[in-house]
Amino acid sequence: MNNFTFYSPTYFVFGKGKEDDAGHYVKRFGGTKVLLHYGSGSVIRSGLLDRVKKSLEKEGLSFLELGGVKPNPRSGLVYEGIELCKKNNVDFILAIGGGSAIDSAKAIAAGAKYEGDFWDFYVDTPIKDALKVGTILTIAAAGSEGSGDSVITKEEGMIKRGASSEYYRPVFSILNPELTQTLPAYQTACGAADIMAHVFERYFTNTQDVEVTDRLCEAILLTMIKEVPKAIKNPDDYQARANIMWAGMVAHNNIVGVGREQDWASHSIEHELSAVYDCAHGAGLAVIFPAWMKYVMHQDINRFAQASVRVWGCNMDFAHPEVTAAEGIERFKNFLSSIGLPVNFKELGADAKDITVLVDKLGLGENGTTGNFVKLTSKDAEEIYRIAAE
Amino acid sequence: MNNFTFYSPTYFVFGKGKEDDAGHYVKRFGGTKVLLHYGSGSVIRSGLLDRVKKSLEKEGLSFLELGGVKPNPRSGLVYEGIELCKKNNVDFILAIGGGSAIDSAKAIAAGAKYEGDFWDFYVDTPIKDALKVGTILTIAAAGSEGSGDSVITKEEGMIKRGASSEYYRPVFSILNPELTQTLPAYQTACGAADIMAHVFERYFTNTQDVEVTDRLCEAILLTMIKEVPKAIKNPDDYQARANIMWAGMVAHNNIVGVGREQDWASHSIEHELSAVYDCAHGAGLAVIFPAWMKYVMHQDINRFAQASVRVWGCNMDFAHPEVTAAEGIERFKNFLSSIGLPVNFKELGADAKDITVLVDKLGLGENGTTGNFVKLTSKDAEEIYRIAAE
Numbered sequence: 001m002n003n004f005t006f007y008s009p010t011y012f013v014f015g016k017g018k019e020d021d022a023g024h025y026v027k028r029f030g031g032t033k034v035l036l037h038y039g040s041g042s043v044i045r046s047g048l049l050d051r052v053k054k055s056l057e058k059e060g061l062s063f064l065e066l067g068g069v070k071p072n073p074r075s076g077l078v079y080e081g082i083e084l085c086k087k088n089n090v091d092f093i094l095a096i097g098g099g100s101a102i103d104s105a106k107a108i109a110a111g112a113k114y115e116g117d118f119w120d121f122y123v124d125t126p127i128k129d130a131l132k133v134g135t136i137l138t139i140a141a142a143g144s145e146g147s148g149d150s151v152i153t154k155e156e157g158m159i160k161r162g163a164s165s166e167y168y169r170p171v172f173s174i175l176n177p178e179l180t181q182t183l184p185a186y187q188t189a190c191g192a193a194d195i196m197a198h199v200f201e202r203y204f205t206n207t208q209d210v211e212v213t214d215r216l217c218e219a220i221l222l223t224m225i226k227e228v229p230k231a232i233k234n235p236d237d238y239q240a241r242a243n244i245m246w247a248g249m250v251a252h253n254n255i256v257g258v259g260r261e262q263d264w265a266s267h268s269i270e271h272e273l274s275a276v277y278d279c280a281h282g283a284g285l286a287v288i289f290p291a292w293m294k295y296v297m298h299q300d301i302n303r304f305a306q307a308s309v310r311v312w313g314c315n316m317d318f319a320h321p322e323v324t325a326a327e328g329i330e331r332f333k334n335f336l337s338s339i340g341l342p343v344n345f346k347e348l349g350a351d352a353k354d355i356t357v358l359v360d361k362l363g364l365g366e367n368g369t370t371g372n373f374v375k376l377t378s379k380d381a382e383e384i385y386r387i388a389a390e
Numbered sequence: 391m392n393n394f395t396f397y398s399p400t401y402f403v404f405g406k407g408k409e410d411d412a413g414h415y416v417k418r419f420g421g422t423k424v425l426l427h428y429g430s431g432s433v434i435r436s437g438l439l440d441r442v443k444k445s446l447e448k449e450g451l452s453f454l455e456l457g458g459v460k461p462n463p464r465s466g467l468v469y470e471g472i473e474l475c476k477k478n479n480v481d482f483i484l485a486i487g488g489g490s491a492i493d494s495a496k497a498i499a500a501g502a503k504y505e506g507d508f509w510d511f512y513v514d515t516p517i518k519d520a521l522k523v524g525t526i527l528t529i530a531a532a533g534s535e536g537s538g539d540s541v542i543t544k545e546e547g548m549i550k551r552g553a554s555s556e557y558y559r560p561v562f563s564i565l566n567p568e569l570t571q572t573l574p575a576y577q578t579a580c581g582a583a584d585i586m587a588h589v590f591e592r593y594f595t596n597t598q599d600v601e602v603t604d605r606l607c608e609a610i611l612l613t614m615i616k617e618v619p620k621a622i623k624n625p626d627d628y629q630a631r632a633n634i635m636w637a638g639m640v641a642h643n644n645i646v647g648v649g650r651e652q653d654w655a656s657h658s659i660e661h662e663l664s665a666v667y668d669c670a671h672g673a674g675l676a677v678i679f680p681a682w683m684k685y686v687m688h689q690d691i692n693r694f695a696q697a698s699v700r701v702w703g704c705n706m707d708f709a710h711p712e713v714t715a716a717e718g719i720e721r722f723k724n725f726l727s728s729i730g731l732p733v734n735f736k737e738l739g740a741d742a743k744d745i746t747v748l749v750d751k752l753g754l755g756e757n758g759t760t761g762n763f764v765k766l767t768s769k770d771a772e773e774i775y776r777i778a779a780e
Contacts, residue, residue, distance in 0.1 A: 001567075001632040003405025008398060014649065015393025177391075209629035212613045212637045219605035226601055239599035242391040246649065247602045255645060259404065259636065 001210050001259040008253045010146050011172040014246065016238075018174045019136050022052050022094065023059035029132055029171040031092025033062050035085055037105045038096040039069040043138065046182065052096060052136060064088055069097060072274055072281070073104040075154045078118060081108035085131065095135045095170075098191075099142020099151075099281075102135050106150040106168045109133045122152055127165035135173040140180055140245040141191030141282060143198055143252025145173035153275060159361075160271040175249065177241035185232045188244075189339040190282030192228040195248045196221060196332075197285040201264050202257035204296070204303065204373045214306070216256040221311045223247045225335065232339050265371025266292045269381055272358045277350055286341035287348050290333040291388035294326075296374045301325050345389040352389040355382060391600050391649040398643045400536050401562040404636065406628075408564045409526050412442050412484065413449035419522055419561040421482025424453040425475055427495045428486040429460065433528065436572065442486060442526060454478055459487060462664055462671070463494040465544045468508060471498035475521065485525045485560075488581075489532020489541075489671075492525050496540040496558045499523045512542055517555035525563040530570055530635040531581030531672060533588055533642025535563035543665060549751075550661040565639065567631035575622045578634075579729040580672030582618040585638045586611060586722075587675040591654050592647035594686070594693065594763045604696070606646040611701045613637045615725065622729050655761025656682045659771055662748045667740055676731035677738050680723040681778035684716075686764045691715050735779040742779040745772060 011029075013021065026034055034056060036049070043049045044067075056063050066081050084090065085108060095105035109131040111118030121127050137145045144150065148168040153160045180188070203217045223243055230240035250256060266289045273284040297304045305321040308314040308328025317323045333343050342348040359382045362370070369375035376384070401419075403411065416424055424446060426439070433439050434457075446453050456471050474480065475498060485495035499521040501508030511517050527535045534540065538558040543550045570578070593607045613633055620630035640646060656679045663674040687694045695711040698704040698718025707713045723733050732738040749772045752760065759765035766774070 001629060001636075003408070004402075006402040006404065007400075009401075010397075011399075012394075012396040014396065015391075018393070209633065211616055212610070212633045212640070215609035215613050216606065216640070219609040220602070223602045223605050239391060242649070243599065243602045246391075250602070250606070250645070255640070259632070 002207055002261070004258040006254060006258045007166060008146060008169065008255065010170050010253070012146070012175060012249065013172060014175045016176060016178055018176050019048065019179070020051055020055050022134070022136060022174060023055035023057070023061055025172045025174070026056065026061055026092055026094060026134055027059045029092070029134065031061065031132060031134070033088065033090050033092065034064070035081065035090045035093045035108070036063050036065045036096065037069065037081060037093055037101055037108065038067050039098075039101050042182070043096050048096065048136070048138070048179065052094070064090065069101045069104045071100050072153045072160065072278060073100040075119060075152055078104055078107040078111060078152060082111035082118060085112035091131060093131055093133045095133060096138065098137065098139035099144040102133070102142070102144035102170070103150040103152060105133050105135070106130070106144070107152050110165070110167060119154060121163040122161040127163065127167050130165070130167035133168075133170045135170045137173060137175050137245070138179045139183060139187065139191050140241070140248035141194040143195065143248055145170060145175065146249040146253035151271075158275045160275045173249075175245050177238055177245045180241045180245060181236050181238065183235065185235065185340055187280070188231050188235070189228070189341050190280040191248065192224055192244065192339060193282035193286040193336060193341055195244070195251045196224050197266060197289055198251040199256060200289060201267060202260065202262045203307065204263050204300075205260045206300070206373060207260040210260045213256055213258060213260055218310050220247050220251050220256060225311070228339055261372045263371050263373040265373070265376050268370045269362065269384055272361045273348070273350060275361065276354060276358060277348070279348055283342055283348055286336040286343055287345065287350070287388045288384065290329055290336070290343060291384050293329045293332070294387055295380070295384050297322070297325050297329065299374050304328060350389070352386070355385045355389065358385055392597055392651070394648040396644060396648045397556060398536060398559065398645065400560050400643070402536070402565060402639065403562060404565045406566060406568055408566050409438065409569070410441055410445050412524070412526060412564060413445035413447070413451055415562045415564070416446065416451055416482055416484060416524055417449045419482070419524065421522060421524070422451065423478065423480050423482065424451055425471065425480045425483045425498070426453050426455045426486065427459065427471060427483055427491055427498065428457050429488075429491050432572070433486050438486065438526075438528070438569065442484070454480065459491045459494045461490050462543045462550065462668060463490040465509060465542055468494055468497040468501060468542060472501035472508060475502035481521060483521055483523045485523060486528065488527065488529035489534040492523070492532070492534035492560070493540040493542060495523050495525070496520070496534070497542050500555070500557060509544060511553040511555075512551040517553065517557050520555070520557035523558075523560045525560045527563060527565050527635070528569045529573060529577065529581050530631070530638035531584040533585065533638055535560060535565065536639040536643035541661070548665045550665045563639075565635050567628055567635045570631045570635060571626050571628065573625065575625065575730055577670070578621055578625070579618070579731050580670040581638065582614055582634065582729060583672035583676040583726060583731055585634070585641045586614050587656060587679050588641040589646060590679060591657060592650065592652045593697065594653050595650045596690070596763060597650035600650045603646055603648060603650055608700050610637050610641050610646060615701070618729055651762045653761050653763040655763070655766050658760045659752065659774055662751045663738070663740060665751065666744065666748060667738070669738055669740075673732055673738055676726040676733055677735065677740070677778045678774065680719055680726070680733060681774050683719045683722070684777055685770065685774050687712070687715050687719065689764050694718060740779070742776070745775045745779065748775055
């Protein structure tokens with residue numbers, strides 16, 4: 001196990017109706033002037049936004065609004081939010097939505113406390129201050145409600161990049177599984193793929209002797225395998241939604257990933273797919289992750305066999321562990337298909353002809369690499385896109 | 391799943407040599423005048439105390455010392471610590487040791503900010519303020535390094551009681567597995583029993599549909615079953631120590647227990663054993679927990695069978711699930727024995743003749759109960775002590 005630090009200071013409020021306490025928590029964590037940041041019309045149509053406003057009013061908090069966050073959130077709206085915050089002395093950003101609204105809110109929070117261009121943070125500048133961010137989560141997927149991460153897409157060239165900081169940990173997050181019951185099956189499945197990918201990015205590691213985090217990773221995956229089909233079949237299944245929602249947080253606040261090298265190649269390879277085709281991140285991951293697994297499994301056949309046995313319930317083929325390893329990847333792919341996700345380029349609406357463009361946008365150049373389990377070059381990434389296109 | 395809040399804002403610093411950064415973290419979290427609180431001579435003999443002092447001096451922090459914490463920490467030393475803090479304007483308590491030093495430090499921290507008798511907190515008064523507490527952990531066991539709990543024994547009548555509060559969450563905890571490599575096998579095993587008990591207290595619940603926390607509980611138990619025998623056999627096994635140490639934190643900061651009714655009868659029944667015989671808490675748990683399991687398993691045979699299959703690797707007897715349930719309990723008992731722990735009164739040095747005294751001290755009276763999975767009366771507790779005495 002490697003040395004590590006772990007810091008997850010977010011106050012999680014989980015359960016039915018908890019969004020009505022938003023004002024209470026904004027106040028508790030020192031907010032006085034709030035920017036409400038959200039995405040599409042569903043937050044308005046469902047009445048959620050009104051309920052949150054009432055809750056803020058009840059606590060005597062003043063607020064501004066900035067809606068319009070899109071999936072794969074854009075820098076344009078972030079700049080707009082930063083200006084709004086600076087002009088109006090906003091001291092708290094309350095994101096209502098999924099990973100996109102939350103990631104956008106985090107970028108605004110850091111940008112509002114910075115003189116330069118917020119995009120600096122998504123290149124290489126460390127974040128040194130930020131407004132406080134709270135969240136009301138409406139989709140179990142990105143894990144941004146508990147993580148210190150944010151991913152933003154710059155319109156110029158559709159460049160998608162991430163930034164991480166302790167300042168990006170929300171001070172509170174309200175998780176009400178009821179709010180996810182209205183999600184269409186496809187979005188539910190995309191969220192599930194994202195959650196499982198967050199675990200697998202941590203699971204496939206070269207670090208030895210990490211049984212505790214191996215087991216924690218497997219716990220989340222086993223939960224997803226049991227609960228997701230229930231939520232797809234019956235969107236109103238509160239208990240399935242609740243299990244998935246908490247699993248989504250645990251999958252990405254890093255409690256299951258400490259002390260080990262993590263990979264993250266599949267995320268970076270996928271980012272170009274969703275940047276180019278504007279597909280759901282989870283759908284792109286469903287296409288890329290099994291392809292990545294096939295390509296890298298020989299790096300550690302026993303680790304893949306372990307996943308097959310412990311997560312996918314395969315019987316170990318002791319004479320041919322590579323058979324067991326491959327069987328687990330196949331079961332993963334079948335699982336993704338069974339919940340309605342695309343598992344190849346065609347099903348995603350991507351085109352193998354674009355692979356050169358995708359590899360080019362990935363920006364590894366001649367000597368760059370992505371990932372850690374296997375350090376992948378441009379050539380490797382191209383192969384993975386090709387496997388995904390099959 | 392029940393509604394819940396989860397708040398674990400402790401900054402965890404994990405790995406080799408990290409105690410040398412203690413001063414840095416005290417400063418980061420606002421400490422200026424520190425009370426060093428610790429137990430026995432081993433902290434001094436090993437040179438740990440000196441290294442910590444040097445680290446504080448390096449940061450220009452002034453400090454006082456209060457050693458002498460005993461296992462099952464006593465109120466007498468807490469009163470002494472409170473007076474020291476008040477007299478010297480201490481603003482930060484740094485506990486060096488295991489659960490006893492940390493629990494004692496928490497009690498001092500709350501008492502130092504209170505005009506009344508700190509014992510009030512261990513009866514029914516909510517804690518409204520406390521000095522900040524940091525910890526340097528030297529034994530994986532109590533989980534106090536990440537929890538909001540503290541257990542203190544009042545000398546008058548040897549009454550052992552717990553208190554919980556958000557103010558009891560340490561602001562930072564340094565976990566260096568190397569510091570646990572000098573622990574004798576018996577103490578290592580006692581710590582392991584405590585960690586596993588913290589999980590089982592959460593696992594046996596009447597709350598339905600809690601797959602995510604079931605799986606997380608099982609993850610910690612599976613880790614312990616694999617790693618503890620390695621640390622017993624080879625105390626210098628850093629990797630085993632590291633896995634156990636992190637498992638001990640995760641087992642008790644409540645990430646594996648949210649959203650479900652928890653039990654805690656075995657802890658309360660055990661507390662009287664360690665109060666009367668001054669035995670190690672973990673040893674008492676090794677005697678009580680399997681007895682409790684046998685007594686209550688018919689409350690939910692399938693849940694016990696699930697533990698047997700998923701945690702202990704039993705084959706499910708579908709025609710007779712109660713056989714599988716009982717088999718898991720037997721394997722748990724055998725596991726505890728195999729790592730050198732007592733599993734009955736005789737092995738613990740307790741006497742069945744004292745059962746009346748133990749039941750009396752438990753203080754349930756005629757109508758009181760303890761636990762939630764099954765609400766146990768004095769009569770039930772007596773039966774459990776009797777099973778444990780067999």
